[in-house]
Every structure is written in structure tokens, then in C-alpha cells.
Amino acid sequence: MWKQLGCDYNVVQISPGPLHGRLRVDHQDGILLVSMQADQALLVEGTRHPRWLPFTIEHSDNYREHRHFGESLSPHTLAGFNTKMTETLMRTSPGGNCIGAVLVDRRRADIWADLMGAHEVSDRMEHNNKAILSPMVHRKLRQLMVLPAWQGADVPKPFQADLLEAQLIESLSPESSSLVQPVQKTHHSDLVKELVRFSFQSSTAPVSLGLVCQALFTTKTTLTVSCREMFGYGPMALMRRIRLQQVHEVLTSPGLRQQTGCHTVQQAAEHFGFVSRNHFASAYRDLFAETPRTTLLASR
Template identity: 25%
Template sequence: MRSKDYRQEHLEKVIRLSLHQPCRWSAPFKSATELASHLKRLGKTFEAIQLSQGRLSGRFSYANFDSITILEISSNQCLLLNGDRGPDCMSFCLESSGVADEHKTHTLPVPKYSINGFKSNLRESHFQLTANTTTYFAITSANKINTILDLHNAEALKEQFLNCNSAQITPSKHNKLKILLEEAISDSTTDHFTRQQTGNTIIKHFLDFFASTKEIDCYPFELTQRQLLVKDFIQLGFNRGSEKLNLDSISKQLYCSRRTLIQGTKDAFEMGPMELMKIIRLEQVNWMLRSEEARSKATLRNVTDIAQHFNFYSRGHFARAYQNLFEESPSQTLQENGT
């Protein structure tokens, strides 16, 4: 009875990404930054990078169930999303197949058939998505989860959410959660009470799975300085991509040695920091070529202007690098996006 009363009292206090968001919406994306723009529409700020080579084709879907929000991201390319979850945010991440070999959280490979990203006191967000996969994110309020656990005297589970960020479950349980999230994201019901009930059911399933200690292995996690360094490096690349930066100046701005920075990016991405910086700048060029609004805001009109704005001064080198990553020429991207 007490739990029922709590749900009624908490009705207007649960997390909402935006009070003005519809129950559900879905949109394609053809660049990593376009995916980031969809997330920004929900109040989440991320830097996004395409890591694998080829034309990107993806879809982003969103469904709001009042107490929990479900996101679905499908992509044919390997993507990296880097940002902050924000206050009072807790998420449960599930890759649909359970065996994606390039999925990572904070540069660490995720276990097979696992739930990830649920550490309740973690503000930073850094995850990599494998090409040709679909990933679900169930986002809710950390305070809401803690209140539920307090009501049920589940101190051990509360402690587990504080100390761990990944949990391996059985393939059958993984499949049940996948089906639950698939059905939720496809649910076209607009009735408010029904959607509340669906949200409460999803939260209950996740908590029940974690409570089954015999069929789940949780992995302790604490952010290291090197993981934070990689996150800060990517953020710096997007914030200062138009500036002339070299390894020494970047190391100085990040308060680290050249060696530490090189080792950090090589461990995470199997490439040095300047190669990763080039990919970040190519991503920024790609978005500028796709977005007439971005070009207008930066007062840039053509491929040469945009390339030089992001410090690509050799036309041949730039064109080859862009073609190798996106499998189309810069002028082709520009022409296909309304110019």
C-alpha cells in the first residue's frame, strides 16, 4: 500500500526531458552531429563522432512514459557520443543483440548480454556504439530509483547502483528486456495513465532483474583520470576545432603530458590524439556542409571556406581524408543538402 501511495504522490515529480515533448517521435540522421542535434532537442548536450568509414544512415526514436524515457538509436556506422548526463539522471543501456563487439562505456568494452550506464552518481557520459546495431537507453530519475529502493529497504541494491556501471545477465533475460523496450518504443498509445503504467512496468522489470543476484554479475566502476582526459580532449576538439592546435598546446590546455594524452587516445581508439582531432574536425566540416543554418551562422559559403575554417589548408589532403571517412566528396555532401 505504501508503494502505491508513493507512486501517486510522485506523479508530478518524475523526470521529464522536456514538458513540451510529445509522447513519441522518430527521425533519421545522416551524420553523427545530426544525431547529437536530436538529443539536444531533448535537452541533452553531446559531442558525436563517426568512427567507422562509410556513408552514415541511422534512426533515432524517442518515447516518453512519464516516469521513464526510452531512446532507440540504430546506426550502420560506429559512433561515439561524449557529454554529460546532467543532474538526477540514471540510465539503463541495452544493445539489442547482446554481442556487439565495439560497444564501450568510458572506453571499456561492455560485457556480452549486459545492462550498462546505470551508475547513479555518474554525471559524465561517454559511450561507443557498434556499427549495424540498435541500442536502447531507458532514462529515469536517480532520486526516484533511490526512493523506491528506500521504501523496500533495498540498501544492497542501492549500494550496487552507486558502485557499478555494468551488469551481465543471462541471454534469456537480456532478450526479455529487449522485447519489452522494443514494444515500448513502438507503442502508439497516447493515454496518459496507460503510458504511466508502462513506465512503471519497465522500471519494475529492471529492478527485479538486478534483485536476482544469482543470475547477474555486476562490475565495479570508478572513472579514472585517463578516461576523464579522453572525454575532455573530445570536448576541447569540438569547442576549439577552428583554432590552430598542436600536441603541445593541447597537452598544456588539458594539464597533462604529451605521453599521457597519446597513451590515452591510443588505448581508447587505437589512434593518436592528432588523428582523432582530425576526425573531430572532419565531423564538424560534415555538419557544416549539411546545415545551411550552421553555414549562415558562421558566414561560410563554400567547401574551401569551411575546410579552411577548420584548419584544412591542403585541398588534396582534405578531400582525401573526407572521402575516406564519409565515402563521398565534400562538394557532394553540400550539393545533396540544398545548395
């Protein structure tokens, strides 16, 4: 769905266990309201669509391990709105989270500068990527971005686009946000971003830590430290999880099985570089809490 919105994102499940979640999109008057809900920690990395300017908040209070470009998330934060950024690197916390995102057409956002008192808002958006809101303003924003109750099927639901837009402008005013923070991309966050991208691009080829470091022009120590800061485990463990996730996607999708020619568990595992059946099956169960055969049979 992210790709249908024009966002070239890679999404990685970080914490182990069955993944349950929901991604919902509503559209009105040049504004997209997106809600991403999951019971596992996720990493979202990739390139933003040039048309949309994102504003994100966490609906729940479970943000202890949230990271934006490697930086911790503070309470009552509005994030992601920097007008100069073209990329996204966000990690959520395990145990359940609900991210709300408002995607505003950039042409519409440009008009904000012409509104009374909004020039400073535009300046803040150009130089910063996070704002710490007052509890009351943050609560108002959450109420306007609330995820509709699940009723077995998602149907379009009108939302108050004008009020939401006005609240975003107010949220970035000096009176509502006590602190704005600039983008502080670090060498470590850049390495993690490149590692994730490399992992998806070369997921069917044999790889070693030395080859990864050579491809990313870094050292084993630097890459390992950077990866552990973001995920709690090393680069090879991350790459293995990405490959397991890709096997899982093939096993759950008849279309992908047809596309890759992988119609059995063994074919899918070997396609993504898993040689040992026992090690693969054990790692798969640890991550998804079911056997790969169970996944395959459920999709038939």
C-alpha cells in the first residue's frame, strides 16, 4: 500500500512473533490520513514521494523504543515534516503501536506561508524535523487523526480535513510547540539505512559480513555498533530476518510464488540463500511463531 501511495519503503519486522496489524488510508481535499497499527516492532526505510509532506504522531504511549533516524522519540512529538528531506528511517516499539500520519500535498503546504502568521511555520518546517507539542495540542491532533474502529472491513470514512490542516499549522506555531529539533542524521543512522537497502537488493546472493562492509565502505566494528544501536542485534542477524521475511511473503502469496518459481518451502528457502533446512525452519519458527509449511498451506 505504501508503494501505491508513491512511497518506496522497505518495511522490516524487528521483534519476533506473529505479526498482526492494519494499514488504513483515507483521502480528502488534498490530504491523506494514514494509520499504521502493529503488535510488533517495525522499521520503515525508504524514499518519500516528492508530492507528499508527512506529519507523524504516535497514538499510544508505547514509544520507548521509537526512533527517527536513530533519535529517541519524546512524549507529545510531531515528527517527519522537514520540507528538505527525501528519505524516511523510522523504527517503532514492540508490544503494540499505532502511528498516525498526515500526508499533505506540498503545493497546499506552500500556501501556508501566505497565510496570516504562517511564515514562521514554513521556516520551522524547512529547518526542523520534530516538534514537542503541549499535551493539549497533541491531544487535539490525535483526536483528529484517530483510527476508526475495525468492523470487519474498511470503508471510506470522512475526516475533518480543514480542522486537521488548521491544527497542523497551529501545532508548529511558537505558541503550541515548546521545542523544535533539527534533522540530526548521524553516520550510524546512514549506515543502517544503507544496510537495509543493501539487504533487500541482494537478498538472493551469498553474503558475508566482510562483503557487506566492503559494499558499504565501512568496518565490521562500525557496522555492528550502528546496527545494535538501532535493533539490539548485529547486521547478519538483521539480514537473516529480512530474508526470512521475504520467504514468508512468498509463502503467503500465490502471485509471488508464480513470479519467483518457488512453489515449495524448500524452493523458497533456497531462493533466498538458506542452505540448511533445520536452521532455516528453526529461525522461521522463532520469527513468525509457526512453521513455514503452515504458512504455505494457509495460503492455498
